[in-house]
Amino acid sequence: MKQRHTVLIVDDEKSTRDGLARALRRHYDVHVAEDGPRALEWLSQHPADVVLSDLRMPGMDGLTLIQRILARTPQPTCILLTAYGSIETAVEAIKRGAADFLTKPVNLDELDLRLKNALRARSMEQENRHLREQLDTRFGLDNIVGQSSALREVLETVRQVAPSRANVLIQGETGTGKELIARAIHQLSPRAKAPLVTVHCAALPSNLLESELFGHEKGAFTGATEQRVGRFELADGGSLFLDEIGEIDPALQVKLLRVLEERNFERVGGRETLDVDVRLIAATNKDLKALSDEGRFREDLYYRLNVVTVTLPPLRERREDIPLLLQHFLQAFNQENGKAIEGFTSDCMNALVNYDWPGNIRELRNAIERMVVLARQERLTVRDVPPHMRAADDEPKALPVLPDMSLEEVEKNMIIKALEAHQGNRTKAAEQLGISRRTLHRKLNEYGFRDGSSD
Ligand SMILES: Nc1ncnc2c1ncn2[C@@H]1O[C@H](COP(=O)(O)OP(=O)(O)OP(=O)(O)O)[C@@H](O)[C@H]1O
Ligand SMILES: [Mg+2]
Known part of the structure; x- marks a missing residue:
């Protein structure tokens, strides 16, 4: 009816x-x-x-x-x-x-x-x-956790600029979510069906980066045995995400400027001029304006990239997001590890909210993963917080070796301590314990720790 x-x-x-x-x-x-x-x-x-x-x-x-x-x-x-x-x-x-x-x-x-x-x-x-709302859910904005006014402003800008083809510069310290935001911009744009191609500019030496971006013709230089299609071509009709843009050298800056101005380029060693329709999203954890003032980054390129700026504030400047992020990752890692940890004791929460998180959300995510994997109780306590993250007065007593503990418990505690001391690095923990990595691995399995953390 x-x-x-x-x-x-x-x-x-x-x-x-x-x-x-x-x-x-x-x-x-x-x-x-x-x-x-x-x-x-x-x-x-x-x-x-x-x-x-x-x-x-x-x-x-x-x-x-x-x-x-x-x-x-x-x-x-x-x-x-x-x-x-x-x-x-x-x-x-x-x-x-x-x-x-x-x-x-x-x-x-x-x-x-x-x-x-x-x-x-x-x-x-x-x-x-x-x-x-459905689009938000499916494409990125929904998995961006946080309620702080700083983050809400960022998301509002993302919604506003996504539909255009304006170049966007995303700035923020390491781990603040720059790549996540770049993806969201692409997914909310009319280019979402075309590819989002990512290039990490710091990962390659300059000459390789150039042929990565623009491609090369066969025989363009020693080792160029095949023609290669560059990232600009691959991103045609879509978006190109240039991560760590602050790292590209002056010669390449000039070439990049030309593509942005003329929307065409040649492959390295090539004569044919290729037209591309690419929306550029760039990210940097450097202060690009300062670099350009110092003459290390071309000012004209800076203004080309920077049609819209999105600045992601560090986590310590939006601490109200920390509890939400903690809950979010707790749930995610509970699920991934088949655990059912209910939450955080208030001391534990305090320690985590007050910590400065120099590695921002990535550091928080990794910390929670480790805590969930290692946790032995239904709630995470200050003791589960890695020592360097605790303020001096949050220091718990060292893991005890008590007369009434079983050998197994003592062993388990020592393993946890060693893993904590080395940020979860198993090779180093095994070394400290004087056992092989394989033995450590077997013991972790015996005690029901999840496999696959870092080595
Ligand atoms: N607001 C958020 N909500 C949920 N997860 C987030 C949020 N911000 C970042 N993350 C997660 O934190 C991790 C780091 O984010 P991302 O890789 O986007 O950071 P980044 O700024 O690009 O770091 P870097 O400068 O080191 O490249 C990712 O796993 C990402 O999914
Ligand atoms: Mg990144």
Whole structure:
């Protein structure tokens, strides 16, 4: 059965209220109110799809009422009823957010039509909002955890710039989520179906980076035995993510500038000029402006890249995000490791919120993974926090070797201590314990620790 919509009629004249109510009752759930305050009161208790309000009413006029209604959620669709001669007011009502207006005396067929239109527009708008939320969920914004105003601002910028082809420069310390944001921008853009190609500019020496970016022809240099298609070509129609852009040398900066200005280039050793349609997203943990002021990064390139800047603040400047991130990663690693750790003791939470996280979210993620893998109780305690992350007064007593402990328990504690001392590095832990890596591995399995952490 089709769901009936709810209509609230607000009019100070009883005859109009009753007339409209009678006409609409067949197809709608109709309620009436004789003035603005009563309408608002009814709406505070009930959801309505449409409010049909008279303009001139004693006490609160229709314009004010509509404005008050639209300031709350959920918002009903508002239609204003006006007498002849007050069209200007009606226009004003539309400006303030009313969906439509009707002149009195109301023609009932007209009313029926306008209501249907308004409801159709309303459902389309709801559907759009729903789709947008779904897109957020599917594409990146949903897995970006955090509620701080700094992060919310970043996400708002991402939503705004994603649909354009403006180049974006993402700045932030290591581990703050630059790559995550780059992906989100691509996924929320019309290029989402085309590839997002990533190049880590610091990973390659300059000459190799050049042929990585632009490709090369066979025989272009020693070792160029085949033609190679560069990343710019691979990203055609999509986005190119240049990570650690601050690291590219001056000669390559010039070439990059040219592609950005002219949207074409040649392969290394090639004559043919290739056109590309690429949206560039660059990231850096350096202060690119400072580099350019020092003359180490071309200013013109800086301005080309930096059409829009997204700056990710370090985690220690948005500590309110830490508990959310801790919960998020706890859940993720519980699942991955088949564990059911419930949460954090308050001391533990305090220690983690107060730590400075120089490696930002990546460091936090890794820390939680280790803590979850190593944890022996249903809650994580200060003792589970790696020692260098605790303030001096959070220092727990050393893992005890007590007379009533079994040999197995002592061994287990020693293994945990050794792993902690070496940030989970098994080779080093095994060395310290004087056992082979293989033996350590077997013992970890015996004690039910997850396989596959770092070596
Ligand atoms: N807000 C966030 N919510 C959830 N996970 C996040 C968030 N920010 C970052 N991460 C995660 O933290 C890790 C590091 O993020 P990312 O690789 O994007 O950082 P980065 O700024 O590119 O670091 P680097 O400068 O070292 O390359 C990734 O695993 C990423 O998924
Ligand atoms: Mg990165």
